[in-house]
Amino acid sequence: MTVETTTKTYLNFINGKWEASSSGKTVASNNPSNRDDVVGIIQVSTKEELDQAVFAAKHSQKAWKALTGSERGAYLYKTADILENRMDEIAETMTREMGKTLPEAKGETARGVAILRYYAGEGMRKVGDVIPSTDNKALMFTSRVPLGVVGVISPWNFPVAIPIWKMAPALIYGNSVVIKPAQETAVTCAKVIECFEKAGIPDGVLNMVTGSGSVIGQGLVEHPDVNGITFTGSNEVGKMVGQGALARGAKYQLEMGGKNPVIVAADADLDIAVEGTISGAFRSTGQKCTATSRVIIAGEIYEKFKEKLLEKVKEITVGNGMEDGIWMGPSANESQLNTALSYIEAGKQEGATLLIGGNRLTGAAYDKGYFIEPTVFENVTTDMKIAQEEIFGPVLALIQVNTFEEAITIANDVKFGLSASIYTKDIQSMLSFIENMEAGLIRVNAESAGVELQAPFGGMKQSSSHSREQGEAAKEFFTAIKTVFVK
Ligand SMILES: NC(=O)C1=CN([C@@H]2O[C@H](COP(=O)(O)OP(=O)(O)OC[C@H]3O[C@@H](n4cnc5c(N)ncnc54)[C@H](O)[C@@H]3O)[C@@H](O)[C@H]2O)C=CC1
Numbered sequence: 255m256t257v258e259t260t261t262k263t264y265l266n267f268i269n270g271k272w273e274a275s276s277s278g279k280t281v282a283s284n285n286p287s288n289r290d291d292v293v294g295i296i297q298v299s300t301k302e303e304l305d306q307a308v309f310a311a312k313h314s315q316k317a318w319k320a321l322t323g324s325e326r327g328a329y330l331y332k333t334a335d336i337l338e339n340r341m342d343e344i345a346e347t348m349t350r351e352m353g354k355t356l357p358e359a360k361g362e363t364a365r366g367v368a369i370l371r372y373y374a375g376e377g378m379r380k381v382g383d384v385i386p387s388t389d390n391k392a393l394m395f396t397s398r399v400p401l402g403v404v405g406v407i408s409p410w411n412f413p414v415a416i417p418i419w420k421m422a423p424a425l426i427y428g429n430s431v432v433i434k435p436a437q438e439t440a441v442t443c444a445k446v447i448e449c450f451e452k453a454g455i456p457d458g459v460l461n462m463v464t465g466s467g468s469v470i471g472q473g474l475v476e477h478p479d480v481n482g483i484t485f486t487g488s489n490e491v492g493k494m495v496g497q498g499a500l501a502r503g504a505k506y507q508l509e510m511g512g513k514n515p516v517i518v519a520a521d522a523d524l525d526i527a528v529e530g531t532i533s534g535a536f537r538s539t540g541q542k543c544t545a546t547s548r549v550i551i552a553g554e555i556y557e558k559f560k561e562k563l564l565e566k567v568k569e570i571t572v573g574n575g576m577e578d579g580i581w582m583g584p585s586a587n588e589s590q591l592n593t594a595l596s597y598i599e600a601g602k603q604e605g606a607t608l609l610i611g612g613n614r615l616t617g618a619a620y621d622k623g624y625f626i627e628p629t630v631f632e633n634v635t636t637d638m639k640i641a642q643e644e645i646f647g648p649v650l651a652l653i654q655v656n657t658f659e660e661a662i663t664i665a666n667d668v669k670f671g672l673s674a675s676i677y678t679k680d681i682q683s684m685l686s687f688i689e690n691m692e693a694g695l696i697r698v699n700a701e702s703a704g705v706e707l708q709a710p711f712g713g714m715k716q717s718s719s720h721s722r723e724q725g726e727a728a729k730e731f732f733t734a735i736k737t738v739f740v741k
């Protein structure tokens with residue numbers, strides 16, 4: 255395994271060149287397993303660099319759009335090959351930068367490669383339909399055209415997959431892109447951009463500007479030459495992004511929080527349910543919008559499920575995700591750690607019973623990082639904060655119910671609607687769950703997290719702007735439809 259030991263400074267990528275910010279200011283990206291480890295130095299950019307990037311994107315888009323879909327696809331295939339060759343190095347950077355374990359980071363990087371190849375292929379697929387006109391001498395059809403310049407605002411929890419599942423479809427349909435990655439994972443993003451550069455993407459078509467959300471993120475939202483904004487992150491910021499884009503008539507797409515339930519029915523295979531619950535709740539230290547945060551369990555099997563779950567939670571090894579044998583890494587930053595700890599405190603204050611975990615880990619192996627125990631509460635009622643709000647940490651709430659209807663009511667009793675699972679063998683329960691659950695992702699006998707790149711991804715209620723990402727659904731956002739009538 256190669257671990258970088260020198261600290262490199264990463265620049266903005268504007269119009270095909272790597273350039274420092276005119277601010278002269280930089281910030282270190284630190285390892286959440288060991289804050290003394292600086293993964294890289296990144297630019298704290300100004301509005302000036304953002305303007306340059308948007309200008310470059312605007313002026314390169316016409317020629318990019320004029321290429322055929324297969325020509326654009328060729329750049330994505332090439333980028334995929336380069337990313338695949340750099341898989342180990344980029345995955346290691348991801349683990350050092352945000353903490354998820356190396357196997358998870360490798361899996362995510364491989365997913366990035368697959369997403370690039372999927373959208374490369376989209377360049378050869380149809381961009382319209384023929385629709386019968388009521389005039390039999392006319393030809394009527396639709397054609398999809400790019401939006402123009404797309405602004406990508408990405409979070410830190412999937413530093414490779416999320417930027418790629420936004421940039422790849424934007425590019426294949428003929429848009430140019432300016433990305434502002436989360437500061438916490440800007441080094442990983444810069445390495446992904448290097449893959450596009452090495453693949454020869456034309457100057458200006460893809461630009462990266464790092465910096466704060468309030469300057470560069472907000473700047474993208476407000477920029478008159480940015481035609482579409484795609485965002486993943488918190489509900490608070492997402493709503494501001496949506497309002498800002500709407501105010502100037504730009505298209506927007508928001509993927510935000512979740513409070514995802516798992517229902518364990520009385521007839522569930524408990525071993526499979528426990529395994530899926532553990533993986534959904536604690537992989538990536540609970541920092542997925544699709545993470546399981548509530549388990550709603552039939553009274554008949556409650557004690558048995560709880561016992562099996564706690565046995566498995568005790569086996570979770572927490573530590574530096576670069577090390578063999580570690581199953582759960584740290585929180586991605588100090589603020590995430592403190593948020594999780596404050597929700598644990600709120601759970602105790604509001605009367606939930608702490609069954610396991612609940613503490614920050616201390617000692618030589620932990621003191622320089624943001625490590626927290628996997629935590630499970632019981633006697634949780636739906637009015638409690640830990641049952642209502644997105645924690646984005648390894649905290650699970652167990653809720654006991656007497657009937658299936660009660661389980662569905664509780665599962666739906668939140669403002670979010672991203673993902674929901676049920677464990678059952680009964681076909682009627684499955685069908686009722688599929689019918690009545692208010693969630694964009696419905697999972698039966700499978701964990702709440704886990705998204706397939708070729709299928710639509712997004713939520714109901716306050717989890718998204720009601721649009722969908724990934725798969726063919728991406729076409730809806732990254733293109734506009736022209737209806738053409740020819741006579
Ligand atoms: N849905 C998801 O996958 C994610 C949800 N979150 C949620 O958000 C919480 C806070 O995490 P943060 O990293 O602080 O999320 P955030 O929503 O602040 O950040 C997401 C992205 O938005 C940018 N941003 C921040 N302020 C902005 C503004 N005013 N205008 C435009 N862009 C802006 C950030 O720089 C980052 O690139 C987490 O605890 C979690 O609950 C965070 C990351 C991903």
Ligand SMILES: O=C(O)CCC(=O)C(=O)O
Pocket residue numbers: 411412486541542543544703704705
């Ligand atoms: O569960 C996944 O694979 C994707 C989750 C996601 O998109 C997110 O946490 O932002």
